Every structure is written in C-alpha cells, then in structure tokens.
Amino acid sequence: LEAAGVAESPLPAVVLAILARNAEHSLPHYLGALERLDYPRARMALWCATDHNVDNTTEMLQEWLAAVGDDYAAVVWRPEGEPRFYPDEEGPKHWTKERHQFLMELKQEALTFARDWGADYILFADTDNILTNNQTLRLLMGQGLPVVAPMLDSQTYYSNFWCGITPQGYYRRTAEYFPTKNRQRRGCFRVPMVHSTFLVSLRAEGADQLAFYPPHPNYTWPFDDIIVFAYACQAAGVAVHVCNEHRYGYINVPVKSHQGLEDERVNFIHLILEALVDGPPMQASAHVTRPSKRPSKIGFDEVFVISLARRPDRRERMLASLWEMEISGRVVDAVDGRMLNSSAIRSLGVDLLPGYQDPYSGRTLTKGEVGCFLSHYSIWEEVVARGLSQVLVFEDDVRFESNFRGRLERLMEDVEAEKLPWDLIYLGRKQVNPEKEAAVEGLPGLVVAGYSYWTLAYALSLAGARKLLASQPLRRMLPVDEFLPIMFDQHPNEQYKAHFWPRDLVAFSARPLLAAPTHYAGDAEWLSDTETSSPWDDDSGRLISWSGSQKTLRSPRLDMAGSSGHSLQPQPRDEL
Structure with a gap:
C-alpha cells in the first residue's frame, strides 16, 4: 500500500520504520509497544519491510497490519518471501556484506519515503527493541535534537550507543560509557554513534544530507549500516545524542554470528524476565497470534x-x-x-x-x-x-x-x-x-x-x-x-x-x-x-x-559465582 502526502497539522508527522527478519520471538512485544505509543496514529505512517525469513515473521506482520493498519495515516508494506537465506551466510545471525548492503538499501528507502511523504521525523527501531515507555516519541521530540536515541536497557552492559569511535570507525572505550549506561550521569549527551533505535528530525539543518546508502563518497570505514550512518552524521555536521534521564525500554543483547534463532529466542525470554523484575514489563500485542506455550x-x-x-x-x-x-x-x-x-x-x-x-x-x-x-x-x-x-x-x-x-x-x-x-x-x-x-x-x-x-x-x-x-x-x-x-x-x-x-x-x-x-x-x-x-x-x-x-547485601564475590550482568563488574567488551 503506497500513501499520499501527509495532511497539514500542527502536530509533527512521524514515520515508524519497521525492518524485520526472523523476528517471530520478539515481534508480539515489539508491536505491542508501538501500539501503545502515546501519539496520534493519524500523524504516523508505517514503513514495513521483511525479508529472508525462515520463521513466521511475514505472517505475523500481515496479521498485525490487517488489524491496525487502517488507524495509521499511511502504510507501506515491502515483504519478500524469497530467498530465505543469503547465499554466503553461515546462518541466520551471520552478517555478510550482502546483508549489510541490503539493510542499508532498505533503511535508505524508508528515509526517502519519509522525506517524500512530508514527515517531520522518522523513528528507526529494531524489532528486538521494546519501547515500554509510551511517551518515548514525545520525550525525544521535546529535546529538539536532530538525531537522538532513547538509551535502552539490556541484560548486560550493552546498549544502543557508543561514547567513542576511532579515526578508522571502530569502537573506542571511554570513561563516560558506564556512568551513562548505569545512569550515574543523566541527561542528553552528544555521542559519535547511536544505533538500533533512534529518532531523526527531517527538518533539522543538515538532515537532508543524511543517508544510509550509498555511503558518503569519502567513506572508508567498515561496511556496516550503523557506522555508515554515524559517518554521514559526522560529514553533514549533524549532532547525535543519547538520552537516559527516563527509562525508555529494552534492547536484546545480540547473539554471536555462529548462533541460531533459538539462542536469540532464549536471550529475548531472559530480557522479558528482566523487564518483569525491573519494570515496566513488556506487553504483547493482542493483534498477533503468538506461538503457543507448553x-x-x-x-x-x-x-x-x-x-x-x-x-x-x-x-x-x-x-x-x-x-x-x-x-x-x-x-x-x-x-x-x-x-x-x-x-x-x-x-x-x-x-x-x-x-x-x-x-x-x-x-x-x-x-x-x-x-x-x-x-x-x-x-x-x-x-x-x-x-x-x-x-x-x-x-x-x-x-x-x-x-x-x-x-x-x-x-x-x-x-x-x-x-x-x-x-x-x-x-x-x-x-x-x-x-x-x-x-x-x-x-x-x-x-x-x-x-x-x-x-x-x-x-x-x-x-x-x-x-x-x-x-x-x-x-x-x-x-x-x-x-x-x-x-x-x-x-x-x-x-x-x-x-x-x-x-x-x-x-x-x-x-x-x-x-x-x-x-x-x-x-x-x-x-x-x-x-x-x-x-x-x-x-x-x-x-x-x-x-x-x-x-x-550484594556479595562482592558474585562475579566469581558467574552471575549475570547485574552482579558482574564491567568487562572491556560488555558494551559492544
């Protein structure tokens, strides 16, 4: 379904970019969180793509769009049933160059749609990022920043931002990361990169130069969508921020490239359990059929x-x-x-x-x-x-x-x-x-x-x-x-x-x-x-x-006991 331009209104128009692959395990909670965002659906458009699936992601998205799609100002649906694999991938969690490029092309297509539709903002949110705070959109817009991410919590010290980046585009450890991740310092902070979930203001100065694909003509950094976009922001002089003064939601720790979908599902279940403890809990959409439990x-x-x-x-x-x-x-x-x-x-x-x-x-x-x-x-x-x-x-x-x-x-x-x-x-x-x-x-x-x-x-x-x-x-x-x-x-x-x-x-x-x-x-x-x-x-x-x-009291020896990130001391690569 293609859409005409956005109607005039004093309230900013937003495109929600949904890019899903093999996301059956997290989609019900992801979509449930999107449904609960406190923002008029008449001022939101859905740009939704799915591809290379070996699970029921496509069917789940179709079911959800059939139930709620008419509530939104516009819906773009880009499913690809075949192929189910990339030719050179070792498994569904293996990131090949072809996969990175295809993802960048999809994100660019979503960004182009948002501009052509006349949107003021586009929100990118990975399908295992659960925005439990229904005020997320309003809070981020209220910051008045060109590119801003809500800091998301995980099972470990992983999150959706970097505090440092090398001249070659690789991750650099900084003294600011853990105090930010642990909310020992609170606010909105300028960072070289945000990823997974972030809001882009399409009216901000320099925003028209932002792109995912093709990369900037001078680009020499790693061929990765999050690094390509970070470079584009840097080249355009567009500031990138992460905000942590509120609890916005959760991000699943990625599995390794050799692991499979079952490992990712188990990881996500643990994230659900963590949300039940730390709050607010995740709520699944009532408009999708979840896999039955036994x-x-x-x-x-x-x-x-x-x-x-x-x-x-x-x-x-x-x-x-x-x-x-x-x-x-x-x-x-x-x-x-x-x-x-x-x-x-x-x-x-x-x-x-x-x-x-x-x-x-x-x-x-x-x-x-x-x-x-x-x-x-x-x-x-x-x-x-x-x-x-x-x-x-x-x-x-x-x-x-x-x-x-x-x-x-x-x-x-x-x-x-x-x-x-x-x-x-x-x-x-x-x-x-x-x-x-x-x-x-x-x-x-x-x-x-x-x-x-x-x-x-x-x-x-x-x-x-x-x-x-x-x-x-x-x-x-x-x-x-x-x-x-x-x-x-x-x-x-x-x-x-x-x-x-x-x-x-x-x-x-x-x-x-x-x-x-x-x-x-x-x-x-x-x-x-x-x-x-x-x-x-x-x-x-x-x-x-x-x-x-x-x-x-918390035991100082719990790290020796092999407990989870709640009791471990930070390790050098925990945030990656």
Missing part, C-alpha cells in the same frame, strides 16, 4: 513457588516468569510471620535454637524467619507424604539467569548420567567462601556446597526431605538458610551444629549460579519480610528493619 515440570515431580498472599505483585511476577520459560509452577501460600504471635508459634511446636543470634546484627530469630522456615518445612512434609522423588523450590523474589531452564535441564541430565547421589542442589544462594568449594568430577556445572545464605531456589530429593524432617528442626529453630548448612555439616558454628545429628545431607550447588535475588539491601526496591520483622517472641506488633545484616 509448560511442564521439566523433569521434576513438582515445582513449588513460596509466596505471601499479601505480596500479589511478587506472585504474579513469578508465575509470569515461569510461564515465559514454559515451567509449570504451583503456588504455596507462605506462612506470614506478621500473623503469628508467640503462643501460636509455640503451639506449632516451635522453639528457638538455644543461643542463636544473627551472625551480623546479633538479633534473635524474627517472626518473618519463623514464617519462612515453616513455609519450606511444609513443602518438605509434602515431598515425603507424596513420595515425590525430586522437586524444585522457589521463593518469590528470584531473578532468573539467562537460559535458566535450558541450563537447569542440562545440569540435571548430567547429574543423572553420572549417577550422582544428591539430596539438595542450590540454584541460587550467597556463597560465603566460594574459593574453598570443590568441583564435582565429571560435572563442570556443579560444586560441593559450602556455607551459604539464602534459600531462594533449590532442587530437593525425597531422601533429602526425609533427612531434613528427621532432624526435628522445629524444636530448635534457626533461619532456614542457617539450618541447611548445618545439615550438610558446613556451618562454622560448632555450638549450633551440636544440636543436630546426623549431619549427612548431600548438598551441591550449580556453578555458575542459575538464580539471584531480585534486589539487595540498599537497592531502592529492596523489601524483605524476614529482615523487616519483629523478634519471634515479641507480640507488640512493631516492625524492626534489620537491613544491616550482611546476608542481604
């Missing part, structure tokens, strides 16, 4: 999710996360420490372990910790009562690492292949002395667990559950994450250990870890129902924050 228990007899009824946001996020990973979870209502009084606690047969004190604050057991222990204990009881051979246990504040499901399935397959006897496998924890933990022969993804904090994610066997119950821990209770290391004889406090025998739980840990807490003490969003609680025998109703406990 949740399973991934080889476990049950997948338990411990969740407080008064924290519905956490519960919903966890269930949504599991759904995205196609894991079938069952919610277990947590025992709410706030609803317990000292007499109710004692009526359950609970008594404090003599002499117990928090290792950092010196406080006694809190009601929140009692509730947490009882919640886990009820699951152990169910495992034994039902004879469940192996289960997964999650708390509701889990941040899943990339490809959680695939990595866990491989780990359990390897454990089974090695016929390794096990009672408990930590999937997420805070390691106290990781350098002292021994590797497991034949299982590179597993270590013998040492003293650890947290019970946010673990696998438990029937034999393990029986051992935990047999120790009768309710009669001498301490926090559940202190109890478990006692049971595998790795707790440093000999007085505590003396109350439990035998201490023969066979415990391991995934390494790298597969899960981490959503937040840590000191984070603005941090919230703990065990650390913000009253002492176990205090019925005054007062809540005390014990956030000084080192348990809840």
Whole structure:
C-alpha cells in the first residue's frame, strides 16, 4: 500500500520504520509497544519491510497490519518471501556484506519515503527493541535534537550507543560509557554513534544530507549500516545524542554470528524476565497470534513457588516468569510471620535454637524467619507424604539467569548420567567462601556446597526431605538458610551444629549460579519480610528493619559465582 502526502497539522508527522527478519520471538512485544505509543496514529505512517525469513515473521506482520493498519495515516508494506537465506551466510545471525548492503538499501528507502511523504521525523527501531515507555516519541521530540536515541536497557552492559569511535570507525572505550549506561550521569549527551533505535528530525539543518546508502563518497570505514550512518552524521555536521534521564525500554543483547534463532529466542525470554523484575514489563500485542506455550515440570515431580498472599505483585511476577520459560509452577501460600504471635508459634511446636543470634546484627530469630522456615518445612512434609522423588523450590523474589531452564535441564541430565547421589542442589544462594568449594568430577556445572545464605531456589530429593524432617528442626529453630548448612555439616558454628545429628545431607550447588535475588539491601526496591520483622517472641506488633545484616547485601564475590550482568563488574567488551 503506497500513501499520499501527509495532511497539514500542527502536530509533527512521524514515520515508524519497521525492518524485520526472523523476528517471530520478539515481534508480539515489539508491536505491542508501538501500539501503545502515546501519539496520534493519524500523524504516523508505517514503513514495513521483511525479508529472508525462515520463521513466521511475514505472517505475523500481515496479521498485525490487517488489524491496525487502517488507524495509521499511511502504510507501506515491502515483504519478500524469497530467498530465505543469503547465499554466503553461515546462518541466520551471520552478517555478510550482502546483508549489510541490503539493510542499508532498505533503511535508505524508508528515509526517502519519509522525506517524500512530508514527515517531520522518522523513528528507526529494531524489532528486538521494546519501547515500554509510551511517551518515548514525545520525550525525544521535546529535546529538539536532530538525531537522538532513547538509551535502552539490556541484560548486560550493552546498549544502543557508543561514547567513542576511532579515526578508522571502530569502537573506542571511554570513561563516560558506564556512568551513562548505569545512569550515574543523566541527561542528553552528544555521542559519535547511536544505533538500533533512534529518532531523526527531517527538518533539522543538515538532515537532508543524511543517508544510509550509498555511503558518503569519502567513506572508508567498515561496511556496516550503523557506522555508515554515524559517518554521514559526522560529514553533514549533524549532532547525535543519547538520552537516559527516563527509562525508555529494552534492547536484546545480540547473539554471536555462529548462533541460531533459538539462542536469540532464549536471550529475548531472559530480557522479558528482566523487564518483569525491573519494570515496566513488556506487553504483547493482542493483534498477533503468538506461538503457543507448553509448560511442564521439566523433569521434576513438582515445582513449588513460596509466596505471601499479601505480596500479589511478587506472585504474579513469578508465575509470569515461569510461564515465559514454559515451567509449570504451583503456588504455596507462605506462612506470614506478621500473623503469628508467640503462643501460636509455640503451639506449632516451635522453639528457638538455644543461643542463636544473627551472625551480623546479633538479633534473635524474627517472626518473618519463623514464617519462612515453616513455609519450606511444609513443602518438605509434602515431598515425603507424596513420595515425590525430586522437586524444585522457589521463593518469590528470584531473578532468573539467562537460559535458566535450558541450563537447569542440562545440569540435571548430567547429574543423572553420572549417577550422582544428591539430596539438595542450590540454584541460587550467597556463597560465603566460594574459593574453598570443590568441583564435582565429571560435572563442570556443579560444586560441593559450602556455607551459604539464602534459600531462594533449590532442587530437593525425597531422601533429602526425609533427612531434613528427621532432624526435628522445629524444636530448635534457626533461619532456614542457617539450618541447611548445618545439615550438610558446613556451618562454622560448632555450638549450633551440636544440636543436630546426623549431619549427612548431600548438598551441591550449580556453578555458575542459575538464580539471584531480585534486589539487595540498599537497592531502592529492596523489601524483605524476614529482615523487616519483629523478634519471634515479641507480640507488640512493631516492625524492626534489620537491613544491616550482611546476608542481604550484594556479595562482592558474585562475579566469581558467574552471575549475570547485574552482579558482574564491567568487562572491556560488555558494551559492544
């Protein structure tokens, strides 16, 4: 469908350039974000091209355009069904010179259409860039800049701008990148390059000289669309900026050229999970048919999710996360420490372990910790009562690492292949002395667990559950994450250990870890129902924050544990 020129209006006209290839995994969320942009569709045109697909990208775009296309001032649709591959590509993620050139030609065609149509702006946005901020267009226009990008967040330190470029057109590290990416400095900053998602003002001085193809006559830099456009801006004297004062949305970390579409899909699922934690979450378009999901228990007899009824946001996020990973979870209502009084606690047969004190604050057991222990204990009881051979246990504040499901399935397959006897496998924890933990022969993804904090994610066997119950821990209770290391004889406090025998739980840990807490003490969003609680025998109703406990702080050793970009220190190529 070709379009006539744009109608007169005081509101700027915008072209949305959509260039999609093998984007089935991200298109529903991408298109959903475009639908939600707070800007009149009568002042927007869609320029949409797709090519070289081996998935349902073309059909998905056709379905979406049929549903919403009439709402826009103009629609240009450029599908190419064949060929499905480039002749010299090694795979769908391999960037050949021919592919770069074809993409540059498409972007140039979109730019030319926008000029001919009389648009004031054109927004380029890659199909795995999700603009969750529906004010993005208005905010960028309000800056009055010729070329401006909304800084997008990713699973790592990757983003959609460069702070430095060499005289030969290659990436140059600068001191400004990480403070900008981490929003330690906020505002709009001039940079040599933006890519993936950016807005071009077609009325700006010099904008008529901007081009993607052919490259500038003096161009000698690498043959790459983002570098070609950066050079064009430089040659035309057009300033390029990135703005980070708002959270605009997300960008998927690109996979390597030798990887495939499944790797990219798994990457994007992780980005969806990160958005569920950090917010705002992505919302898929209701106008496209998404590939169906088939949740399973991934080889476990049950997948338990411990969740407080008064924290519905956490519960919903966890269930949504599991759904995205196609894991079938069952919610277990947590025992709410706030609803317990000292007499109710004692009526359950609970008594404090003599002499117990928090290792950092010196406080006694809190009601929140009692509730947490009882919640886990009820699951152990169910495992034994039902004879469940192996289960997964999650708390509701889990941040899943990339490809959680695939990595866990491989780990359990390897454990089974090695016929390794096990009672408990930590999937997420805070390691106290990781350098002292021994590797497991034949299982590179597993270590013998040492003293650890947290019970946010673990696998438990029937034999393990029986051992935990047999120790009768309710009669001498301490926090559940202190109890478990006692049971595998790795707790440093000999007085505590003396109350439990035998201490023969066979415990391991995934390494790298597969899960981490959503937040840590000191984070603005941090919230703990065990650390913000009253002492176990205090019925005054007062809540005390014990956030000084080192348990809840981010571990300086998490980089050694192989956690994701949330805990790693910046590495030289993280931003590329």
